[in-house]
Amino acid sequence: MRNLVTFLLLVLVFSHALTMTMGYRDEDEDEDWKPEREWEREREREERGGEEEEDERSGRGEEKFLLQDAKRVVKTEAGDVRVITSVGGRIVDRPMHIGFVSMEPKSLFIPQYIDSNLILFVRRGEARVGCIYKDDLVEKTLKVGDVFRIPAGSVFYLVNTGEGQKLHIICSIDPSESLGLRAFQSFFIGGGSYPTSILAGFGHETLSNAFNVSSDEVEDILNRQQDGPIVYISDSHAPSMWSKFLQLKEQERLQHLKRMVEFQQEPQEQEQKTWSWRKLLNSVFGAEDRKDTRATRRSPDAYNIYKRRPDFKNNYGWSVALDGSDYKPLKHSGIGVYLVNLTAGSMMAPHVNPTATEYGVVLRGSGRIQIVYPNGSSALDAKVKEGDVFWVPRYFAFCQIASRTGSFEFFGFTTSARKNRPQFLVGASSLLRTLPNPELAASFGVSEDRIRNFTDAQSEAVILPTAAAAPPDKTDKYEKKIAAKFEKLPNMVRNFGNDMIMGFD
Template sequence: MGNRATLLIFLLVLCHGVAMAMSYINVNEEEWEEVQRPDHWFLLRNMKQVIQTPAGQMRVVKSYFGRIVDHPMHIGFITMEPRTLFIPQYLDSSLILFIRRGEAKLGFIYKDDLVERRLKTGDVYRIPAGSAFYLVNVGQRQRLHIIASIDPSESLGVGVFQPFYIGGGTNPASVLAGFQPETLESAFNASGMEISRLFSGEQQGPIVFVDRPHAPSLWTNWLELKEEERLEHLRKLMDDQEQPEAEEEEEEEDQTSWSWRKLMESVFGNKSKKRQEKGTGKSPDSYNLYDRKPDFRNNYGWSVALDASDYSPLEGSDIGVYLVNLTAGAMMAPHVNPIATEYGIILGGYGRIEIVFPNGSSAMKAEIKEGDVFFVPRYFAFCQIASRTGPLEFFGFTTSARRNRPQFLVGATSLLRTMMGPELAASFGEKEETVRRVVEAQHESVILPTPRAAPGGGEPQRETENENNSKESLRIIKRIGNDMITGFDLD
């Protein structure tokens, strides 16, 4: 009887633990098989291909929606062959584009005008939800690679983002194709035959070639126009309705007010028709991460963080951007993000990421390589370490456009160094002299060396000193165990 009771209690505890874990992360059954593995907790590997054509593709990895993620976002990867077009569309989600490799031309509607921006490797640009846009790979021989944050908070369905194609035929279908033929004839002031031909020509998918025999002549001819003509032919977006008079709505509508009829007339209508000139349209410039002086640099790497104070368009999505490069064997010191969840994409190299639960136990220790996507919840301590064979570069987004100011736990400018005193020593149960010797042993800050990765290979005596300090640090930390942070039960 006693054994049965013990077994029953064990099963109840086990079931409760699994239920609580799934509630904490809040994943579906398909994701749970991946998430339950210790090395997968904070790696996002649910990659789905949402667009695939001969001209390019788009893949998306989605975030988990749970209590530990304050601002879930998806990460998109767009690849386009040379001389291709991502046809005009708008999304129900905001995008922040990062040009990973190549050169692109972005056209989109801003304050009811078309603007075009030339984007190069390292550029960041934001497209608000609902703003019509198109992308062109202007490279003659180079693929275009783009990484994008996708904010699903404004989307029609939870965790889903939806494209609405403006141009299109049978694949993809234009949003206009669903209207009755007589409605379109009146709206376009064109014959039914012209309308039918217009909405049946495109069959190559959302990403198309623009200079090959099988390319749709509509897009080819349009892109071959002079820039002034192309701007004129796509400058206006929306119907005949008057703009709302309420001034308090003006700021929001500056970014999303369109004119369907005028857009379609400008793209597909009479090329020789003259329109009233309203200016060329201006929008914020792009921001290049590689052109910016690093916020931090030492012999072991550098980092750049971009927020709304540096680039005002980020404020509209309340998302920040960062870029880090670690030399071989270097470590981003253990730290905490106090106001944001961090999403990261490995751009190059190999390494390791370690994340710690609030109770001081290891949440994840995983090898990372190019193409991997990870996230670290707000308040969780973590660090990234480059392999000894080469540098590690990673880029990402944070869920706040305010200055994040990460709190480093170890290093010359760390919390422990700043708080050093009898109170800190008492919290470890050690003499102040002992704790000070450990806390002040590291002379570098933010990005730290490991002994074998130090410039010049490091001196043997220095390695021994570091090794002894590491052993003493481990001994002190083990003494406090899980009593360090246990959280509060508010029930």
């Protein structure tokens, strides 16, 4: 009897624990986006036979697939940085944030390193990027269309070299190596009261001894800069420190950065090093040490995506995709890059990315993005314009449609540096053309002749003409309004108008 009571108590405790566990799991799932919940809601809506949830469901789709919450993380007179963070949940195979850097003419994004890999894409303007590559300073000139990688932990700086032109850069921010504190974490080499240099975390006595200078000199240097992470370097705006820094020769800038980085990374070894704070001050503010003439190591160049021959091109548009075999630095990041241009009224045929999630930024024009859930229901059908950001999960079917008003161009990143090989569902190169007709016909419940005629009707591939599917522009709306009013006129007046039109023809 005692054993039976003990057994029943154990069952009761186990059942209670299981109930609590299921309860906590449900609460956790409510915080993440689960597409299966969307499918369940869709089935419930269909069973009710109503469409009262259509607007609500569409709104949720736009919130998930259109990334609209751009947060400004840097704002100064000389420029700003905005970041759109990746959505959470199990549907994201690899999180990626999208950054937008805007810099005024003759401005500098001061030396720093961050805890994430960056892929830069120059949208407008020209830039000079300097970064540490295998212990040497490498500087590259970047122009419109250039793609360039900055590894996590690598010190770099950006200069807007365009004459009288703003610099606009779009970048992917890969947080796979990040500290997880936020979208990304900057560690500023230079700085003062704003931003604060990483050197400021060490005591003044420590810095004074390590660099062999007085505490007053340390305090003066570490409190001078207060204009923010992006500063002017023109004579009328710039702090003299950054102006003189950029006037130094390449090897001298290298030594300047290495001294600071080496100190903060290995402070216990600095007493054995030959660098001194006074030599640093002399190189930046005074006499220039020109003895170091080592040649910089060969580093990867930028890759201009606009100069690449399109992977696909027809009368309705073209597309380019870069992977690790085209540009080796992408292989190290595991990120791909693509660019698509659709002519007015054309469509990137419905397709699936089997190996990567896709993030896109509209560069020019407007159009529509349509994404489909695995159960065949619409996940997103939304109009997008220049500056909008969207993403498409791996395996989800989708298409892009250009409006009739002009070309539609979008650029983006994929979460794989391998060849993506998208699987097209419609067109001359589609999966439906490849599958055997008997099995395909049986799956749709029609005859082989009918399915063959259906799949062979489209003679174009990849990018298709589809003016009827494109959203009408404002001119079409005005024409419809005029036609409607014209039809309401008395017959005599309307006939007179038609006669006048025929006379002009």
